[in-house]
Amino acid sequence: MALSTISANTTITASALNTVIDAVNSIQTNSSQVYITETWNNGKSWYRKWSDGWIEQGGFRGTGIVTLHVPFTTTNYNINLTADSTSSGLCIISEHFLSKNTTTFSMRAQQWDSGHSYSGISWRAYGY
Numbered sequence: 001m002a003l004s005t006i007s008a009n010t011t012i013t014a015s016a017l018n019t020v021i022d023a024v025n026s027i028q029t030n031s032s033q034v035y036i037t038e039t040w041n042n043g044k045s046w047y048r049k050w051s052d053g054w055i056e057q058g059g060f061r062g063t064g065i066v067t068l069h070v071p072f073t074t075t076n077y078n079i080n081l082t083a084d085s086t087s088s089g090l091c092i093i094s095e096h097f098l099s100k101n102t103t104t105f106s107m108r109a110q111q112w113d114s115g116h117s118y119s120g121i122s123w124r125a126y127g128y
Helices: 014-030
Strands: 036-042 045-050 055-061 064-067 078-085 093-100 104-111 118-127
Touching (some): 104 118
Antiparallel strands (some): 036 045, 078 118
């Protein structure tokens, strides 16, 4: 199907629009290329769902229990944690996740110096 340019005043019929939608759906169905099917963002919290079932999600909070925005199908997912310092200079903080299931995980941060502090933990979880 050849594409052509249309002007701003062109009226597109429902039939023509449905033809385009069918073509896009066909490409997605017959393609081995993975694509994003859904996204959500609310300030510091976010997620992305992919066509092959892969899920990426993240957020920012203090230590404690994180409820995942989208449940994973298994506990075989990865978690990255990064503590955000509120002070300038070297701040030694160790982030740990303590336990996880398909809908939540528990995390904490341990500070190794008393001259600095941290504001919370940025987290990212990804898997199926």
